[in-house]
Amino acid sequence: MSDNTSKFSKIKQFYFNLFPGLQEKNWSNFESKLAVREFRKHEKMLQPGEVCNAICFINKGIIRSYYDIDGKEVITNFYTEEASFCNYESFLSRKPSLFFADALEHTEVVQIDYDALQYIYTYLPDSERVGRLMAEQLYISLSGRVAALLLDSPEQRYQKFLKEKSSFIQRIPQYMIASYLGITPEALSRIRARISKRNNEEAAEEMQKNKAL
Amino acid sequence: MSDNTSKFSKIKQFYFNLFPGLQEKNWSNFESKLAVREFRKHEKMLQPGEVCNAICFINKGIIRSYYDIDGKEVITNFYTEEASFCNYESFLSRKPSLFFADALEHTEVVQIDYDALQYIYTYLPDSERVGRLMAEQLYISLSGRVAALLLDSPEQRYQKFLKEKSSFIQRIPQYMIASYLGITPEALSRIRARISKRNNEEAAEEMQKNKAL
Numbered sequence: 001m002s003d004n005t006s007k008f009s010k011i012k013q014f015y016f017n018l019f020p021g022l023q024e025k026n027w028s029n030f031e032s033k034l035a036v037r038e039f040r041k042h043e044k045m046l047q048p049g050e051v052c053n054a055i056c057f058i059n060k061g062i063i064r065s066y067y068d069i070d071g072k073e074v075i076t077n078f079y080t081e082e083a084s085f086c087n088y089e090s091f092l093s094r095k096p097s098l099f100f101a102d103a104l105e106h107t108e109v110v111q112i113d114y115d116a117l118q119y120i121y122t123y124l125p126d127s128e129r130v131g132r133l134m135a136e137q138l139y140i141s142l143s144g145r146v147a148a149l150l151l152d153s154p155e156q157r158y159q160k161f162l163k164e165k166s167s168f169i170q171r172i173p174q175y176m177i178a179s180y181l182g183i184t185p186e187a188l189s190r191i192r193a194r195i196s197k198r199n200n201e202e203a204a205e206e207m208q209k210n211k212a213l
Numbered sequence: 214m215s216d217n218t219s220k221f222s223k224i225k226q227f228y229f230n231l232f233p234g235l236q237e238k239n240w241s242n243f244e245s246k247l248a249v250r251e252f253r254k255h256e257k258m259l260q261p262g263e264v265c266n267a268i269c270f271i272n273k274g275i276i277r278s279y280y281d282i283d284g285k286e287v288i289t290n291f292y293t294e295e296a297s298f299c300n301y302e303s304f305l306s307r308k309p310s311l312f313f314a315d316a317l318e319h320t321e322v323v324q325i326d327y328d329a330l331q332y333i334y335t336y337l338p339d340s341e342r343v344g345r346l347m348a349e350q351l352y353i354s355l356s357g358r359v360a361a362l363l364l365d366s367p368e369q370r371y372q373k374f375l376k377e378k379s380s381f382i383q384r385i386p387q388y389m390i391a392s393y394l395g396i397t398p399e400a401l402s403r404i405r406a407r408i409s410k411r412n413n414e415e416a417a418e419e420m421q422k423n424k425a426l
Contacts, residue, residue, distance in 0.1 A: 067363055074363060089356035092349045098360045121342075128341035129334075135348035136305045142355055143302035147311045150280055150287060 007036045010082060011057040011110045018130055026124055033116035039063075039103035045085075046101040051094055052087035054111040061107025062171055066179070067099045075179040078104075080168045085109070088138055105171065154183045155191050220249050223295060224270045224323045231343055239337055246329035252276075252316035258298075259314040264307055265300035267324040274320025275384055279392070280312045288392040291317075293381045298322070301351055318384065367396045368404050 008031055015030075016022055037056075039045055045063060046052055056063070063085045066075040076099065079085040090097040091114065120127050148157055158181055162169065169177070178188040221244055228243075229235055250269075252258055258276060259265055269276070276298045279288040289312065292298040303310040304327065333340050361370055371394055375382065382390070391401040 067360075069363060088349075089353050089360075093353050098364060128345055132341055132345035132348055135345055135352055136301075139348055139352045139355065140302050140306050142352065142359070146355070146359060147280075147302075150282060151311060 004034075004036050007059060007108070008034060008110060010059055011112075014057065014082070019124060019126060021126060022124065029123070030116065030120055033113065033119060035111045035113075037109050037111055039107045039109070041103060041106050044100060044102045046087060046097050046099070048098055048100065049096045050090075052090035052097050054113045055084050055086040055091065055117065056109035056111055057084050058082065059108040059110060060105075061109075062104040062168060063101055063107060064104055064172075064176065065099055065101045073179060074182075075176055078165060078168070078172060078176075078180065080171075104176075149182060154181055154187060155194070157181050158188070158191050158195075217247075217249050220272060220321070221247060221323060223272055224325075227270065227295070232337060232339060234339060235337065242336070243329065243333055246326065246332060248324045248326075250322055250324055252320045252322070254316060254319050257313060257315045259300060259310050259312070261311055261313065262309045263303075265303035265310050267326045268297050268299040268304065268330070269322035269324055270297050271295065272321040272323060273318075274322075275317040275381060276314055276320060277317055277385075277389065278312055278314045286392060287395075288389055291378060291381075291385060291389075291393065293384075317389075362395060367394055367400060368407070370394045371401070371404050371408075 011034070012027065012031070015027070036059075039061070045056070046065075048068075058079060058081055060081055063079045064075055065077050065079075065085070065087070066073045068074075085101065087097045087099065087101070089095070094114075121131060148160065152160070158177075161177065161181065165172075174188060175185045178185040181188065183191075224247070225240065225244070228240070249272075252274070258269070259278075261281075271292060271294055273294055276292045277288055278290045278292075278298070278300070279286045281287075298314065300310045300312065300314070302308070307327075334344060361373065365373070371390075374390065374394065378385075387401060388398045391398040394401065396404075
């Protein structure tokens, strides 16, 4: 039993949910290919020019991905506990990454490298199907994000963000949220003020109604 | 032998290349689920609110996909002979499309509907693997397009477009190419003039060199 067994418990749960037919023997083979890695706050995990060679299942911490566009950081996503971070474009195509990733907090991940994933595709029946469904989900999610950037107002994007990332939004600085939404920090402040004012007015109205009853 | 056999020859070739182990018997079953459809020039093929229910393999013609953003068309792609058009996000998630698609020319496609594809996944060994690789390719291609919009200059995007779509670029109006590149038609004219000037200068230089020899 390796020292890392407890650190593998979340990813094990995740994979047993994904492949209900997974056998302990196969899991042990797979587990032997996993590695635990830790990243200090602000530590770079991926840089342009590097091929992304691992899917990082996050035990704790937050990772962000971003482009550097003429010296300006444009944040494309945040990833946290029990989600995975990977530059799938680079990982799948074996081409260098075009973006950065770094840890916003001290972060612990379990890494599945490219070869370990090929192992799972080769030896686990049904894994190809799960692989297809996962790739399709990635595509759907990226398409949704592109459509939102084109079609939704900044306020609609912020409301969606609140819903999707509510569990860890408090751990991300406002200026980074603004960058992710494609707006300035000032525009985000105005949106937050507008939402807050609306919420207060609705609460006051509700109180008036209740008094009148 | 159906009347459509000749119209199925290109898609048959495409699938036999994709699945080298495909048997004639399985192909016949699959083929019986295909349908030929024709679209007039400018005819809408998909609209926001409709679920995309088919992958359209293009025998001839050009299809474009675009968003309507406050009355302005924003073109996201062009599709032509021996490629497939599909709103995969809608097709895979079974949710309504957010964008339009129409035929830029009289267009003939062979349609594979959602159920026919499920048939192929169920009865053809290896099809899950091909399905996974295809979904991964879709993801890589969409990521590349998003990165290009963020990182490349309009001129770089135009040069890529020339390379990728060289076989049918003459069939697309300039203002649509501008829309696809995310620039105004005037900006595209300036880019084309710049490239043409550069090419002429290079040709003249080359001639001078040859004379000097």
